Amino acid sequence: MNPYPHLLAPLDLGFLRLRNRIVMGAMHTRLETLDRPVERLSAFYVARARGETGLILTGGFAPNLEGRIDADGPVLCGNSRLDEHRTICAAVHREGGHIALQILHTGRYAKLPECVGPSAIRARINRYTPRALSVQDIRRTIDDFALAAALAREAGYDGVEIMGSEGYLINEFTAPVTNHRDDEYGGSLENRCRLAVDIVKAVRRACGDDFLLVYRISSIDLVEGGTTAADTAELARRIENAGANILNTGIGWHESPVPTIAASVPRAAWAFAARRVKEAVSIPVIASNRINNPELAERLLADGTADLVSMARPLLADPEFAKKAREGRADEIAPCIACNQSCLDLIFTERSCSCLVNPRAGHEIEFADAPAERRKRIAVVGAGAAGMAFAIDAAERGHSVSVHEAADELGGQLNLARVVPGKSEFDELLRYFRVRLQRLGVQLTLGKRVEAGQLAAEGFDEIVLATGVRPRVPDLPGIDHPKVVSYVDVLSGRRSVGQRVAIIGAGGIGFDVAEFLLGDADESRSPEKFLRAWSVDPLARSGGLDAGVGKAAGPAARHVHMFQRKRDKLGAGLGKTTGWILKARLQKAGVEMTAGAHYTAIDDAGLHYVVDGMAKVLPVDNVVTCAGQESDRALYDDLVARGLQPRLIGGADVAAELDAARAIEQAVRRAAVI
Numbered sequence: 001m002n003p004y005p006h007l008l009a010p011l012d013l014g015f016l017r018l019r020n021r022i023v024m025g026a027m028h029t030r031l032e033t034l035d036r037p038v039e040r041l042s043a044f045y046v047a048r049a050r051g052e053t054g055l056i057l058t059g060g061f062a063p064n065l066e067g068r069i070d071a072d073g074p075v076l077c078g079n080s081r082l083d084e085h086r087t088i089c090a091a092v093h094r095e096g097g098h099i100a101l102q103i104l105h106t107g108r109y110a111k112l113p114e115c116v117g118p119s120a121i122r123a124r125i126n127r128y129t130p131r132a133l134s135v136q137d138i139r140r141t142i143d144d145f146a147l148a149a150a151l152a153r154e155a156g157y158d159g160v161e162i163m164g165s166e167g168y169l170i171n172e173f174t175a176p177v178t179n180h181r182d183d184e185y186g187g188s189l190e191n192r193c194r195l196a197v198d199i200v201k202a203v204r205r206a207c208g209d210d211f212l213l214v215y216r217i218s219s220i221d222l223v224e225g226g227t228t229a230a231d232t233a234e235l236a237r238r239i240e241n242a243g244a245n246i247l248n249t250g251i252g253w254h255e256s257p258v259p260t261i262a263a264s265v266p267r268a269a270w271a272f273a274a275r276r277v278k279e280a281v282s283i284p285v286i287a288s289n290r291i292n293n294p295e296l297a298e299r300l301l302a303d304g305t306a307d308l309v310s311m312a313r314p315l316l317a318d319p320e321f322a323k324k325a326r327e328g329r330a331d332e333i334a335p336c337i338a339c340n341q342s343c344l345d346l347i348f349t350e351r352s353c354s355c356l357v358n359p360r361a362g363h364e365i366e367f368a369d370a371p372a373e374r375r376k377r378i379a380v381v382g383a384g385a386a387g388m389a390f391a392i393d394a395a396e397r398g399h400s401v402s403v404h405e406a407a408d409e410l411g412g413q414l415n416l417a418r419v420v421p422g423k424s425e426f427d428e429l430l431r432y433f434r435v436r437l438q439r440l441g442v443q444l445t446l447g448k449r450v451e452a453g454q455l456a457a458e459g460f461d462e463i464v465l466a467t468g469v470r471p472r473v474p475d476l477p478g479i480d481h482p483k484v485v486s487y488v489d490v491l492s493g494r495r496s497v498g499q500r501v502a503i504i505g506a507g508g509i510g511f512d513v514a515e516f517l518l519g520d521a522d523e524s525r526s527p528e529k530f531l532r533a534w535s536v537d538p539l540a541r542s543g544g545l546d547a548g549v550g551k552a553a554g555p556a557a558r559h560v561h562m563f564q565r566k567r568d569k570l571g572a573g574l575g576k577t578t579g580w581i582l583k584a585r586l587q588k589a590g591v592e593m594t595a596g597a598h599y600t601a602i603d604d605a606g607l608h609y610v611v612d613g614m615a616k617v618l619p620v621d622n623v624v625t626c627a628g629q630e631s632d633r634a635l636y637d638d639l640v641a642r643g644l645q646p647r648l649i650g651g652a653d654v655a656a657e658l659d660a661a662r663a664i665e666q667a668v669r670r671a672a673v674i
């Protein structure tokens, strides 16, 4: 029986038949900046086509030089070499997939001094002020879109997506806040829509009726002065009349003060915005953002929210998402946990994209995925992220793997992460690891600390130590005082803390602990609560924001004070695309932050410290230490003393700045060659 009848139903557009309703949303990958870019991109898309994705949308290509995202940004124009595109399209078609090229003019977001926009109004996230396009420039830009689409067709793409959302050029024309023109491209709704409509018509004229034309509409701008819901519905109708086949829905501008895809956003929180677009038109509509499993996707299609679902990051995490759903193996789908750590955070810091859960993403050509030449008996000690990832990949290559874990449950540090509000997607990662280990027949021993003697006696071919980390204990008078607790005590629930708390250490874990002590886990689960907390009013004024956006919340239940010794701003090392969310939330909760602190003692009076030469004491009920970690290598030393040569992975190898992304990547790369 088909477990997902709506999701797996083909979509017949007459000239084109998509095999299901799963669309891989366009992503900047920056793979074009690495070595062997065409081979890489080809392998990247082929993996998703082979995984039975219905339609692949490429990352954005600018129709002209001023529309590039930055000086390295990809362009499709008269000078472009089409043979590279042909290679990619042919490879996707050989797998039975369909692929459309996104045409993206970044407008005033271009990191280029020559950037352009409807009016000369600088975006707060760009240092360059755009030049206002003249009417002549606009006509040339429309021609550039049409030419790019015609070239895409010539190269073998099945269609194009015109990027009209996220605050890029076309969206800048449709929104009153960025369009202050008084000619035929500004002012009235009809004039603000004119560029979008003219581009769609020109692309249709250039490419004919049997070429897929997707338009990505900004279904909610999430900026003050953005488009109203009524105007968005009218724009959708005009785009349909101009000749688009499908409307994709974008959520929020890049400069929006509201998170749109991070883990703190509940799943399907933006379904209402897609539904509104669908109600306005009769062509198929794609829902997007925080849809990461087939059950949810099926529900959104079954309840009429949309006709297709866009999943970008979930297809980084598992290129076989669609295939596994069709085969009734949804529980084996590697989940996107919406962390942004190895995708968007890398892209926005000018690195190429991959995935924390699936380090092969973007690096497909580096993995042969060949079965092992000789089946080895491998013992893995430690069932945290590194140990589990290693065990799965080694077992997949045919090795006989046993995992030994001292705790009663799998997961290691992942069990600490999953309890932090906004991080419940880690439960899905644990589910994935658990199911894969079980299906691959990996032998698990839980709740028993394995000794070096036992490992030596069993004569394993390989011993892999993923024994993880221990929290660092700062060397400080009073560190043994009963009010001192470590982050492990707090997050594991072994110790509760009082109303006044000092946190020593402000890395990722210090911030997680603050969020744990102050946050509301329901906010990342209930769309209604989330929208209220971030002042999103679906019915509201322009842009979908109510007047309270960015305003302080009421007093928090606890008083939390975070400290670090460095003089930098606290949180400077947090993820580029998620750190601001955490900092904004903690600021609203009244968390105090002190940099440049020198801790002198902890006693009954509280935490004693010196800052800027002034000695101070903060009266607190508890001091939580989040001062980094040290590798746990006791077993390693024992084994080496017995003449064995264990391999170290994850935190046991290098504790400094260890995170799940690095642990999993190292494990997967080691398992590929063992």
Ligand code: NAP
Pocket: 341, 472, 473, 474, 475, 504, 505, 506, 507, 508, 509, 510, 512, 563, 564, 565, 566, 567, 574, 575, 626, 627, 628, 629, 656, 657, 658, 659, 660
């Ligand atoms: P971390 O980022 O290295 O931070 C450790 C903190 O402890 C720093 O603020 C450091 O600041 C302080 N510290 C270090 N030695 C100390 C000492 N001897 N006495 C007092 N303070 C000391 O480590 P972490 O917070 O434990 O996180 C571990 C890893 O997990 C990191 O790679 C982190 O990025 C990752 N992680 C990421 C996230 C995320 O949201 N992406 C969440 C959790 C964890 P000073 O030296 O300035 O005092």
Ligand code: SF4
Pocket: 313, 314, 316, 317, 335, 336, 337, 338, 339, 340, 341, 342, 343, 344, 354, 355, 356, 357, 358
């Ligand atoms: Fe999802 Fe995180 Fe992977 Fe990005 S890095 S695709 S957010 S799991």
